[in-house]
Amino acid sequence: MSDADLATLLAFFKAMSNESRLRMVGLMAERERSVQELAELLDLKEPTVSHHLASLKALGLVSARAEGVTRWHALRLEALTTLNRSMLDQKGVEKLTREVSATSWEDKVLEGFVDAGGRLTTMPASRRKRWIVLKWLTENFEEGRRYREHEVNEIIQRRHPDCATLRRELIGYGMMARDAGVYWRCPEDQWRTTPERA
Amino acid sequence: MSDADLATLLAFFKAMSNESRLRMVGLMAERERSVQELAELLDLKEPTVSHHLASLKALGLVSARAEGVTRWHALRLEALTTLNRSMLDQKGVEKLTREVSATSWEDKVLEGFVDAGGRLTTMPASRRKRWIVLKWLTENFEEGRRYREHEVNEIIQRRHPDCATLRRELIGYGMMARDAGVYWRCPEDQWRTTPERA
DNA sequence: CCAATAGTTCGACGCCCATCTAATTAGACG
DNA sequence: CGTCTAATTAGATGGGCGTCGAACTATTGG
Numbered sequence: 001m002s003d004a005d006l007a008t009l010l011a012f013f014k015a016m017s018n019e020s021r022l023r024m025v026g027l028m029a030e031r032e033r034s035v036q037e038l039a040e041l042l043d044l045k046e047p048t049v050s051h052h053l054a055s056l057k058a059l060g061l062v063s064a065r066a067e068g069v070t071r072w073h074a075l076r077l078e079a080l081t082t083l084n085r086s087m088l089d090q091k092g093v094e095k096l097t098r099e100v101s102a103t104s105w106e107d108k109v110l111e112g113f114v115d116a117g118g119r120l121t122t123m124p125a126s127r128r129k130r131w132i133v134l135k136w137l138t139e140n141f142e143e144g145r146r147y148r149e150h151e152v153n154e155i156i157q158r159r160h161p162d163c164a165t166l167r168r169e170l171i172g173y174g175m176m177a178r179d180a181g182v183y184w185r186c187p188e189d190q191w192r193t194t195p196e197r198a
Numbered sequence: 199m200s201d202a203d204l205a206t207l208l209a210f211f212k213a214m215s216n217e218s219r220l221r222m223v224g225l226m227a228e229r230e231r232s233v234q235e236l237a238e239l240l241d242l243k244e245p246t247v248s249h250h251l252a253s254l255k256a257l258g259l260v261s262a263r264a265e266g267v268t269r270w271h272a273l274r275l276e277a278l279t280t281l282n283r284s285m286l287d288q289k290g291v292e293k294l295t296r297e298v299s300a301t302s303w304e305d306k307v308l309e310g311f312v313d314a315g316g317r318l319t320t321m322p323a324s325r326r327k328r329w330i331v332l333k334w335l336t337e338n339f340e341e342g343r344r345y346r347e348h349e350v351n352e353i354i355q356r357r358h359p360d361c362a363t364l365r366r367e368l369i370g371y372g373m374m375a376r377d378a379g380v381y382w383r384c385p386e387d388q389w390r391t392t393p394e395r396a
Numbered sequence: 397c398c399a400a401t402a403g404t405t406c407g408a409c410g411c412c413c414a415t416c417t418a419a420t421t422a423g424a425c426g
Numbered sequence: 427c428g429t430c431t432a433a434t435t436a437g438a439t440g441g442g443c444g445t446c447g448a449a450c451t452a453t454t455g456g
Contacts, residue, residue, distance in 0.1 A: 003453080006217075006220065006221070006224075009220065010215070010217055010220055011215040013211050013215040013220065014215045016211040016215070017211040017212045017214070018413090018414075019204075019208055019210070019213035020414080020415095022204065022207065022208055022211065023204070026453085032431095034326075036324060036326060036327075036431060036432070036433090037303050040303060040306050040307060040310075041303055041306055044414095044416095045415075045416060045417085046417075046432080046433065047415080047416070047417080047418095047434075047435080047436095048414070048415055048416075049433095050416085050433060050434055050435085051414080051415085051434090054434085055369075066423090068423065068424065068431095068432085069422070069424065069430095069431060069432045069433075070423095070431090070432060070433085071432080071433070080285065081285075084285050085280060104400045105238060105239055107233050108238050110237060112238075113341055125400090125401080126234060126401070126402080127400085127401065127402090128232075128234060128401095128402095129234075137455090140456085162453095170440070216444075218442090218444080218445095232402080232403095233402070233403060233404090234402070234403090242444095242445075243446060243447080244402080244403065244404085244448095244449080245403090245404075245405080245406095245446065245448095246444070246445055246446070247403095247406095247445065248403060248404055248405085248443085249404090249444080250444085252404085264453095266401095266402085266453065267401060267402045267403075267452070267453045267454065268401090268402060268403085268453095269402080269403070323430095323431080324431070324432085325430090325431065325432090326431095326432095351442080357446075363425095
């Protein structure tokens with residue numbers, strides 16, 4: 001019903017984001033108007049008004065009635081309120097989100113640094129993004145199991161050749177721990193949280 | 199209270215009329231976001247996001263919270279709904295009108311053809327506009343009083359030299375009538391209505 | 397005090413769109 | 427059918443703004 005998708009809502013806002021069109025809407029809300037009349041009141045030429053009316057009509061915001069050679073244009077108030085209502089409540093605004101963040105922030109970051117074969121191409125310079133990549137790397141280790149160094153290297157190398165650096169980073173972020181040459185995956189609540197995300 | 203004037207409303211619509219900004223609003227409605235995060239999710243560079251956030255903040259639609267070197271931006275839902283509500287009801291839309299049509303259509307037309315001294319400069323080509331001008335001319339005659347032709351000419355000439363043509367038009371539109379060289383002003387309900395305005 | 401990271405500011409570039417003029421279509425009317 | 431008026435279409439132009447890279451600022455941590 002009142003589910004305006006992003007594209008529709010965007011089109012609506014674009015329509016109302018022009019002073020001439022917004023004023024036209026105001027004038028047509030009062031009563032129906034001819035092109036001449038609108039042009040005069042807005043200090044525009046007829047073609048310009050005609051142009052704007054066309055776009056408003058395309059959105060169903062305006063209806064026209066012909067009378068002789070004149071056309072009377074009126075605002076379709078229902079359309080206006082319907083469209084507008086979708087922004088009003090929390091749910092309406094959040095609906096925009098769903099379309100946008102179907103892929104989450106973390107997935108999006110991974111897309112950027114992991115190729116189709118599941119191999120790490122480059123390491124992010126950003127701390128937060130590095131944290132996300134390392135978290136993804138950690139999924140290759142089982143919690144509770146102990147690994148010898150060459151096992152760790154092997155697993156990491158399936159993702160990226162420079163296992164030494166990555167191993168060090170994993171430890172640094174508290175995702176893995178080491179004692180006497182033996183490594184294990186730490187429970188998530190012991191990881192260093194990403195810098196400024198409590 | 200919720201009286202958004204045209205300028206405010208226009209600024210709001212301009213803000214929401216850009217896809218990037220609209221999506222940002224959606225994302226920030228869900229939870230607070232960092233610039234990095236928004237840039238990644240929207241496939242934009244940080245400067246661009248920063249730029250958009252600045253304009254949204256200028257409208258009071260977004261609030262920011264600093265945490266270390268990061269800034270978390272959140273949507274101010276109240277501001278959004280307040281602004282948006284003003285379009286919802288009939289009255290809100292019509293309020294736009296008042297600012298726009300302080301001078302009515304007819305006054306506006308007259309402005310265009312009558313100079314400061316109250317003299318008619320040119321005659322409108324448009325039929326509807328000519329009707330308006332003639333209506334204005336008719337105000338110089340009292341209803342119920344009878345005029346001889348030279349009186350009519352005199353009165354008209356105070357407005358425009360070509361009294362013959364104008365006299366003829368006044369008759370044509372039914373605003374004045376004549377019988378045996380005597381003229382009088384007709385009551386308004388006998389005027390020919392403007393062509394396509396029932 | 398230096399390095400590293402997050403964000404902002406600045407200047408430039410390119411595209412979209414609001415507007416105009418000129419030309420065209422479409423009713424109305426004699 | 428030809429004229430007149432209202433409106434639309436087409437084509438051209440100019441300005442605004444969304445975007446980016448580069449340089450700068452600010453905060454944190456060794």
